[in-house]
Amino acid sequence: MRRQILLLLLSISLTQAAVAQGSAQPASDAYAQDATTQDQKTQQASHKISEMIARKFGVAREKAQTIAAAVMSSASRYSLPPALLLAIISIESRFKETAKGPNNASGLMQVVPSAHKTLVRNLDLYDPEDNIAAGSAILNGYLKTAQGDVDSALKSYGGSRAYAEKVSLRVKSFESATTPDVGPVLVSAPAQ
Numbered sequence: 313m314r315r316q317i318l319l320l321l322l323s324i325s326l327t328q329a330a331v332a333q334g335s336a337q338p339a340s341d342a343y344a345q346d347a348t349t350q351d352q353k354t355q356q357a358s359h360k361i362s363e364m365i366a367r368k369f370g371v372a373r374e375k376a377q378t379i380a381a382a383v384m385s386s387a388s389r390y391s392l393p394p395a396l397l398l399a400i401i402s403i404e405s406r407f408k409e410t411a412k413g414p415n416n417a418s419g420l421m422q423v424v425p426s427a428h429k430t431l432v433r434n435l436d437l438y439d440p441e442d443n444i445a446a447g448s449a450i451l452n453g454y455l456k457t458a459q460g461d462v463d464s465a466l467k468s469y470g471g472s473r474a475y476a477e478k479v480s481l482r483v484k485s486f487e488s489a490t491t492p493d494v495g496p497v498l499v500s501a502p503a504q
Contacts, residue, residue: 357490358384361398364489369407375440379407379420382441386448392455394490396462397421397448399482400469409440421447 361380365371371379379401387394404422405411415424418437423446425432431449435442451469458464466476 354384357394360489361394365407369402371407375409379440382444386444390448390452392448392451393483395483395486397444398486398490399479400447402482403478409443410438419443423447423450
């Protein structure tokens with residue numbers, strides 16, 4: 313009898329180990345799945361952003377998609393909120409990639425070439441990807457100098473406290489477009 317119990321326990325242990333091994337994903341598979349999920353969320357946010365830009369600012373869909381992709385790329389690269397970049401672009405150029413301003417400020421984020429010569433040396437500031445990357449790098453530099461104080465960084469970027477306040481208010485209008493939708497939340501009934 314004792315021998316049968318030992319064999320039964322051994323059999324159960326082996327079965328549990330086999331099930332556990334079969335259901336466990338290798339770390340590389342789990343990482344790939346997380347990366348795929350993140351890519352899907354980024355694509356979803358990019359799509360929502362491009363739809364909003366096209367609808368609210370009258371930008372052609374293809375241009376809006378290019379701008380949205382550039383915003384998401386630069387936001388990721390410089391650890392900046394996409395809504396912040398969109399707010400700056402909306403104030404600086406209203407999403408007109410050929411916008412020109414004082415001091416030869418150029419493009420979507422109104423980058424001033426004379427103030428950032430080494431950064432913009434080989435860039436086309438009327439190209440959305442180049443302009444948003446340059447503007448994001450500049451803003452990131454101001455954030456580092458301001459030790460993470462967004463208001464101070466925005467004041468440096470736009471030249472006034474009023475500019476910083478305007479951008480901060482505008483960020484809120486872009487937050488819903490930059491946040492990926494989450495699926496339905498499943499709530500289970502409490503155990504009784």
